[in-house]
Structures are given as structure tokens and as C-alpha cells.
Amino acid sequence: xxxxVFRQExxxxxxxxxxxxxxxxxxxxxxxxxxQHGRRKPTNSLWVTPQKEIGEVDTEDAAFGGTTxxxxxxxxxxxxxxxxxEVEESESEQASAExxxxxxxxxxx
Amino acid sequence: xxxxxVKQRAGPREFSPKDEMPEKxxxxxxxxxxxxxxxxxxxxxxEKPFIRQAPSLDRKxxxxxxxxxxxxxxxxxxxxxxxxxxxxxxxxxxxLAEGKGKFLNCFHYPMDSYVETPMIAxxxxxxxxxxxxxxxxxxxxxxxxxxxxxxxxxxFHVKHGEAILYELMTGSKKEQEMTQEAFxxxxxxxxxxxxxxxxxxxxxGFASEVGLKQMSNDDLRTAFxxxxxxxxxxxxxxxxxxxxxxxxxxxxxxxxxxxxxWDEFFTIAKNDYEPGxxxxxxxxxxxxxxxxxxxxxxxxxxxxxxxSQPQAAD
Numbered sequence: 001x002x003x004x005v006f007r008q009e010x011x012x013x014x015x016x017x018x019x020x021x022x023x024x025x026x027x028x029x030x031x032x033x034x035x036q037h038g039r040r041k042p043t044n045s046l047w048v049t050p051q052k053e054i055g056e057v058d059t060e061d062a063a064f065g066g067t068t069x070x071x072x073x074x075x076x077x078x079x080x081x082x083x084x085x086e087v088e089e090s091e092s093e094q095a096s097a098e099x100x101x102x103x104x105x106x107x108x109x
Numbered sequence: 110x111x112x113x114x115v116k117q118r119a120g121p122r123e124f125s126p127k128d129e130m131p132e133k134x135x136x137x138x139x140x141x142x143x144x145x146x147x148x149x150x151x152x153x154x155x156e157k158p159f160i161r162q163a164p165s166l167d168r169k170x171x172x173x174x175x176x177x178x179x180x181x182x183x184x185x186x187x188x189x190x191x192x193x194x195x196x197x198x199x200x201x202x203x204x205l206a207e208g209k210g211k212f213l214n215c216f217h218y219p220m221d222s223y224v225e226t227p228m229i230a231x232x233x234x235x236x237x238x239x240x241x242x243x244x245x246x247x248x249x250x251x252x253x254x255x256x257x258x259x260x261x262x263x264x265f266h267v268k269h270g271e272a273i274l275y276e277l278m279t280g281s282k283k284e285q286e287m288t289q290e291a292f293x294x295x296x297x298x299x300x301x302x303x304x305x306x307x308x309x310x311x312x313x314g315f316a317s318e319v320g321l322k323q324m325s326n327d328d329l330r331t332a333f334x335x336x337x338x339x340x341x342x343x344x345x346x347x348x349x350x351x352x353x354x355x356x357x358x359x360x361x362x363x364x365x366x367x368x369x370x371w372d373e374f375f376t377i378a379k380n381d382y383e384p385g386x387x388x389x390x391x392x393x394x395x396x397x398x399x400x401x402x403x404x405x406x407x408x409x410x411x412x413x414x415x416x417s418q419p420q421a422a423d
Contacts, residue, residue, distance in 0.1 A: 001410055002188075019254065020188055022198065024410030036181055040262055056127070 003029035006047040119320030121246035139195040146186035147212035153179035189251040206393035217385025228295035230270025248320030303330040
């Protein structure tokens with residue numbers, strides 16, 4: 001049986017997928033994940049889940065973010081100087097997300 | 110997906126288990142990844158004795174960590190190969206035990222003396238890492254993912270090998286001589302690591318067309334020679350006269366193929382080279398010895414999830 005492994009590097013981080021292991025049950029899957037994926041890279045916590053329990057939807061099945069122009073929901077659209085640093089930070093995160101999304105759409109077509 | 114579409118789309122990490130790949134691609138990728146996985150395992154067994162034989166505690170610890178890493182790389186790669194749906198991990202491990210699984214030429218030669226360890230740990234691992242770095246952009250995504258982790262760990266292996274080489278080449282006169290002798294013996298094998306020139310490599314064409322292989326053997330050999338000849342010379346090793354190697358104006362190298370023993374190379378490629386057979390059988394003995402562990406894991410899994418498990422409880 002194959003178990004997918006997710007590693008959290010440090011407390012407070014997301015668990016990110018890092019590979020998978022063969023194991024007969026959950027307890028051994030955790031042990032093998034520890035040996036295989038938690039030994040060299042910084043690790044705070046590991047999750048395992050049976051591979052067949054993973055569900056997926058991808059760009060073939062879904063239009064993530066919609067198909068119409070939704071510029072109204074981005075901070076960059078509203079041309080005012082940011083009132084505070086947290087607003088500015090949020091806007092810059094949105095701007096780089098938008099760039100990535102555009103690159104992805106262009107790259108995919 | 111048909112082969113033409115595969116060739117058209119072929120790019121770094123382009124294909125994953127959710128794509129329906131043609132059998133020809135899946136077989137070629139399986140052949141390549143299985144070879145790679147087998148090599149990790151056989152390399153680990155080659156170095157295992159030096160966990161005991163290394164002359165200091167630091168070196169023993171480092172060899173132990175390295176052998177652990179290599180076995181782990183084998184496991185990662187068998188998973189990447191399995192995800193192609195051609196062979197299971199058990200089948201590939203059995204093929205290796207039965208002498209049907211192929212692996213790198215250098216790991217068929219026994220390593221008898223500690224002075225030989227940097228030949229594997231510095232030069233062969235250095236050569237392997239050169240190739241592995243290019244495979245981070247192979248078209249089979251699980252293979253590329255495995256390479257991320259392998260390359261992350263491999264840096265320590267090559268530097269550890271270099272540290273041993275430095276130590277031996279700044280040691281006693283006798284140590285230096287023995288190291289040079291080991292280098293003379295291993296150098297042609299290390300050159301052969303990259304296989305014959307492209308024209309003779311039967312699998313290269315397709316593997317590179319579908320993006321599995323990222324760089325030709327000749328380019329890899331040139332990159333390796335460019336980086337490692339200066340290193341060898343820096344530590345006072347003399348490059349053997351044969352095989353004759355000359356540098357072209359464009360920075361590539363010409364290796365005189367007739368200076369290399371290709372009969373031996375192809376005997377090795379068929380797993381017929383005698384010392385290598387001993388190493389295959391040695392690993393088989395280890396696999397047989399822990400058959401009971403695999404059996405108990407399997408029967409435990411069958412008990413939990415096997416056919417006895419109710420399909421629809423309600």
C-alpha cells in the first residue's frame with residue numbers, strides 16, 4: 001500500500017507534499033516516512049495518508065479563478081497610495097500572484 | 110497520448126502519473142529509472158564494508174550516513190519507476206537479485222582497499238551527480254522530484270570523497286602512491302561511466318526526444334572532465350596516459366575510444382563480469398535474509414486491507 005507523505009519544516013508552516021512510501025499500515029507508514037523524508041531536511045511534523053484517499057481537481061477540469069476579467073477584486077486596480085504598510089504588503093502579494101497566474105495561463109495555452 | 114504528442118510536449122516535469130502515457134514512454138522511463146535505482150543500491154553495498162574499515166570514527170559515521178542515503182535514493186527511485194505502471198518495486202528488487210537488473214559499470218568492480226574509496230566517493234559520485242543535476246528537468250515528474258532530494262543529499266557525498274582524497278594525497282609517500290595506483294586502475298572505468306559515444310548508444314535517441322534524458326553522454330563527459338581533471342591535478346594525481354584525451358578548441362574533449370576496454374564494458378552491461386556477479390549475489394543473500402520481514406509486513410497488510418476486508422460494510 002502506498003502512503004503519501006507531507007512534511008512540515010517548522011512549527012507554524014504548512015505541511016507540504018514531499019513523496020510517498022510503501023507501508024502495510026499507518027503506524028509503519030509514519031515510521032518509514034520519518035526514515036525516508038524526515039532525516040535530512042528540517043522537519044517538525046509529518047502527515048501520511050493512503051494514496052487512494054487523495055482527491056484532485058486540476059486545470060483540465062476547472063478554471064481556477066474564473067474565466068472573466070475580475071480585475072475589480074485586485075488591489076492594484078485601485079490607484080491610491082497604500083494607507084499603511086500592511087495594505088502595501090497585501091497589494092504586492094496580490095501583484096505577484098497575478099503575474100504568476102498570467103504566466104501560467106500563457107504558458108498553458 | 111500518442112508518441113508524437115509526447116515528443117511535442119516533452120519538457121521539464123511535463124508528465125505525471127495522471128497523464129495517459131504510451132507504453133513506449135513508460136517502458137523507456139522504467140528502464141532508465143530502474144537502472145538508476147539499482148545503481149544506488151549496488152553502490153551502497155560497495156561502500157558498506159568501509160563503515161567498518163574506515164580509519165577513524167568520523168569517517169565511519171560519514172560512510173554510515175552515506176550508505177543510508179544511497180539506500181534511501183534507491184527507494185525513492187523505485188517509487189518513481191513504479192509510478193509508470195510497468196513494474197512493481199518487488200519485481201525490480203527480484204530482478205536485481207536474479208542478475209537481470211542492470212546497473213552502473215563502476216559498481217561491478219570490487220573495492221578492496223580504503224585508498225580506492227575516493228575513486229567512487231569523489232569521481233564516480235561526482236560523475237553521477239553531474240548527470241543527476243540535469244535530470245532535475247527530466248520529463249517524468251516523479252523522477253525529477255526524486256532528483257531534488259537526491260541532489261540535496263549528494264553534495265555531502267562528493268565533498269566527503271574529496272576530503273578523503275585530499276587526506277590521502279597529503280599523507281605519507283606510500284599513501285600517495287597507493288592512491289595514484291588506485292586512480293590509474295579506476296580512471297578508464299570512470300571515463301566509461303558515460304558510456305560509448307552517442308552513435309553507439311541505442312537508447313539515447315528516444316529518451317532524449319521524449320525529454321527523459323536531458324544531456325547527451327558526450328556533453329556529460331565533457332562537463333565532468335572540465336570540472337574533475339583540474340581537481341585531480343590539484344591534489345597531485347597524474348592523469349593516466351590512456352585513454353588518450355585531447356581538448357578541442359570548443360572546450361569539448363575527444364576520448365580515444367580504442368584505448369578503452371569495451372569488451373569488458375559490454376560484459377559488465379550483461380551482468381556477466383565475474384567480480385560483479387559476486388556483488389550481485391552478495392546483495393541477493395542480504396535480500397533473502399530479510400525475506401521474513403517482507404513476508405510479515407505483507408501478511409499484516411493483507412489482514413488489514415486485503416480481500417478479507419468487507420468491500421461495502423453497509
